[in-house]
Amino acid sequence: EPEVTQTPSHQVTQMGQEVILRCVPISNHLYFYWYRQILGQKVEFLVSFYNNEISEKSEIFDDQFSVERPDGSNFTLKIRSTKLEDSAMYFCASSEQVSSYGYTFGSGTRLTVV
Amino acid sequence: GNSVTQMEGPVTLSEEAFLTINCTYTATGYPSLFWYVQYPGEGLQLLLKATKADDKGSNKGFEATYRKETTSFHLEKGSVQVSDSAVYFCALSEETSYDKVIFGPGTSLSVIP
Numbered sequence: 720e721p722e723v724t725q726t727p728s729h730q731v732t733q734m735g736q737e738v739i740l741r742c743v744p745i746s747n748h749l750y751f752y753w754y755r756q757i758l759g760q761k762v763e764f765l766v767s768f769y770n771n772e773i774s775e776k777s778e779i780f781d782d783q784f785s786v787e788r789p790d791g792s793n794f795t796l797k798i799r800s801t802k803l804e805d806s807a808m809y810f811c812a813s814s815e816q817v818s819s820y821g822y823t824f825g826s827g828t829r830l831t832v833v
Numbered sequence: 834g835n836s837v838t839q840m841e842g843p844v845t846l847s848e849e850a851f852l853t854i855n856c857t858y859t860a861t862g863y864p865s866l867f868w869y870v871q872y873p874g875e876g877l878q879l880l881l882k883a884t885k886a887d888d889k890g891s892n893k894g895f896e897a898t899y900r901k902e903t904t905s906f907h908l909e910k911g912s913v914q915v916s917d918s919a920v921y922f923c924a925l926s927e928e929t930s931y932d933k934v935i936f937g938p939g940t941s942l943s944v945i946p
Contacts, residue, residue, distance in 0.1 A: 725876075762877065762922060762936040775933055810876055821867055822934065826876035 721745040725811050725825035732801055732832055740796045740828045742811030750814040751794045752822060753786065755779070755807040762810070768794065801832045835860040837937035839923050845943045846913055854908040854940045856897075856923035864925040866890075866899050866906040867934070871920045880908075880921070913944045 724743040732738050744751050753765040766776040768786055785797045794813075798805055808829050812822035840855040858864065868880040868890070881890030886901035895910045906923060923937040 761938050762924075764933045764935070767933065777933075812877075820865075821879040821882050822877075823879070824869075824877040 721823070723811055723813055723823050723825035725809075725828050727828060728826070729829045730831070732830070734803060734832055735800050738798050738801055738830065740798075740809050740811075740830070742794045742796070742825055743792055744794055744811065744813030745815075745823055746792070748813035748815050748823070750774075750816070751786075751788070752812040752814070753796045754810045754812065754824075756810065756827075757804075757807045765796070765809075798830075801830075803832050806830055806832045835864070835925065835927055835935055837923050837925055837935055839921075839937040839940050841938075841940070842920075843941040843943060845945065848915055848944055848946050849912045850944075852908070852910040852913045852917070852942070854921055854923075854942070856906045856908065856937060858904050858906065858923070858925050860904075860925055860927060862927070863901075864927050866897070867924040867926070868895070868897055868906070868908050869922040869924055869936070871922065871939070873919070877922065913942075915944045915946055918942055918944050 726741045751768040754762050756762045764777050766780045767774045783799045787795050808827045810827045811825040814822050836859045838857050865884045867882045869877045870880045871877050881892040883890040883899035886899050889898045897906050897908045920939045920941045922939045924934050926934050
């Protein structure tokens with residue numbers, strides 16, 4: 720069964736450093752997403768991406784965050800200057816059609832900011 | 834705004850017990866409804882979905898029926914197994930915002946032999 724692949728599975732970074740979380744969505748999917756889950760809390764929407772541009776973003780997704788699909792297969796989330804409160808599990812997801820069809824999620828990247 | 838409420842966990846059941854996890858939602862229009870499952874150490878997997886009122890989603894013995902009149906989408910399984918131990922998330926996709934899924938807080942289920 721096709722999978723969404725995320726790397727790395729765990730990243731530790733110092734506060735203030737830039738991190739890039741990487742995702743390879745399912746190849747025929749057109750809609751891409753990032754969500755995060757702070758330990759023990761809700762899964763929160765960050766951003767959606769379609770046709771090479773952001774289609775929607777949450778208030779969490781401020782100027783410190785950016786997304787890119789640099790080469791037609793990877794989909795990346797960059798955090799420019801990490802803060803302690805960015806520590807969370809970050810999930811990438813993709814969908815063949817709009818979200819009402821349901822996503823396929825990756826297994827996540829656990830980001831720890833120290 | 835739109836939201837999803839789930840019964841609080843953790844829920845602990847014996848193997849072969851009947852499972853119900855309650856979920857209610859607040860949304861305008863006709864959202865699509867989902868149950869996602871997160872097994873220990875893994876990502877989120879779509880378990881089942883329903884896109885319109887009275888639809889029943891089902892998968893792996895789990896079922897949920899989209900009840901517009903009670904704004905509910907309760908998850909049920911007739912006989913749980915140890916392998917069903919996981920966190921279950923009820924979620925909705927807004928009719929007017931095709932790009933976003935709103936998740937409930939999750940309900941942790943532990944099934945003991």
